[in-house]
Amino acid sequence: MRAYAVIDIGGTAIKYGCATEEGQFLEKASRPTRAGAVSIPDAVLAIVKDMAARHELAGIAIDTAGIVRPGEDGEIVFAGETTFPGYSGTKLGRIVRETMQLPVLVENDVNAAALGEVWRGAARGASSAFMITVGTNLGGCFVQQGRIWHGASFSAGEIGYLRLHNEKRILEDVASTRAMIREAAFSHNMSPSELTGETVFDWAREGDEEALAAIQGLADNLGEGLAAVCCLLNPEVIVLGGGVMAQSEVLGPLLERRLEQLVMPAMRVKTHLAFAVLGNDAGMLGALYALLQQEHVEVQ
Template sequence: MYICIDIGGTDIKYGVMDAAGEFAVHGTLPTEAKAYGGPGIVRKVSDLVRETCGTYDVRGVAISTAGMVDPATGEIVYALEESIPQYRGVNWKAIMRENFDLPAAVENDVNCAALGELWKGAGRGASSLFAMTIGTSIGGCLIVDGKVVHGASQSAGEIAYMRVPGGRLHERCSAAELVSAVCCANGLPAGSIDGHFVFDLLAKGDPAAQEEVALLIDSLADAITNVVCVVNPERIVLGGGIMAQEAVLRPLLEAALRDRLPSIVYEATTITFAATQNNAGMLGALYHFLQEHGNLSASVLP
């Protein structure tokens, strides 16, 4: 069995899985990142591993985590101090080896979510895909022939910084920006609504919600067009909180992409929406572990 851990700024998801990706147990605990920082996360994860090793025959630890990761060394090479203080420099491979004598694999959370979709979700069977998470912030990951493309600084896919008309993609497409804009336009107190409320307003014909969602679609379509023009992936996988509104967003997005892409390119690019939901990070972490340690059998491959 394998311990799979998905470390986010708000929650730590954890599970115990077999090599086929079937859960024996899973759960969630608060990260408390701002209160206790990297050292607190290390303590929480170590306690989880220690407890699990007392119950299961554990063969390894698969970790998905926020921040930029060097998968070869298992070290966090960059993390925003305001999000997770004192996290840069944490080396998960060394911690698992020295404290528990267990092998570990570590990968960025967006990359893991993409691998999870490749293995068990909307990316199954694709020879190349680009995954985008549209949530509190924006993330991306390119996978070619089953392997994540990391880039020279381990930051390939950091599309939050991509320039689109109006600013960076984070400023145009994130859930936080969408909610803030609708809130302000309707004269509501800051923090009084969430993304679900925005789409409720949209369904009721609220002009501000209509305008802001249209702007989001335009910016997202620009970003997808940029990605497709550069890497020409077989599939685009869209995940994150906002993308749960597939029924509303798909027709708008497809219409915008048809206007932007040559028909031969548009027809060769499949737009899909993420299917593994909250388990994507843990599934991708396990897939990455099995991949790294040469344990991917033909029955496991997507």
């Protein structure tokens, strides 16, 4: 049984663990992304070295925020300076591989999450899948025959940046959790900082008309983006992830209805919606699967 270090680098925390080639975790933990003056590569190396003292590692799989050039260098092409100062341009894969002398793969976090859901989650067995993650922003990824479609500049699937109706707004301005909270807060004469998405759904369950309208607005706008995915990619499954998608019993019917309005039946008949099931493990499992593909390890 091979063991692999799997690491998920987010703006707040680095989640990590040790997993087998079947995707079974042997251990999991987390730590703050910015602990003092420690750089992200140094933090990753410290995690891996500590893990290597307990497990005989066969490789290291990393998913991270930012645009990633996968391959030998595992380069962070771009990451926002506010959250990740100095991270853009970091050849994270090369640094870790040369230090640890092990196979390394670095992938974008949303891409990895999509691949994880295809391998072990809501899209398991699907020949094609598009995953959208709905949070403060929107992210997306298309997976075809178990392979991520990266695009010419490694930014394919960025559905949040779709331009709407020739306006200055983009999709994530109106179809993110942030947008829903903003609308609910305005209607209640509150600051968005005083609200959470969970509160908006709680209000809606109590019959609050303004909260219901904010949720309907989220579903209507997000449905426009999903309709574009149906028309352009015709995937077998669209996987909906992100914290707000835990409200599947509310959002599922609204999104289904919106797609019925916007996409002709012949184009949508073989595309179904599914809600992500892997949670915080999705990115780590997807990065592991990509590493196993890279190293030609047979997986089930």
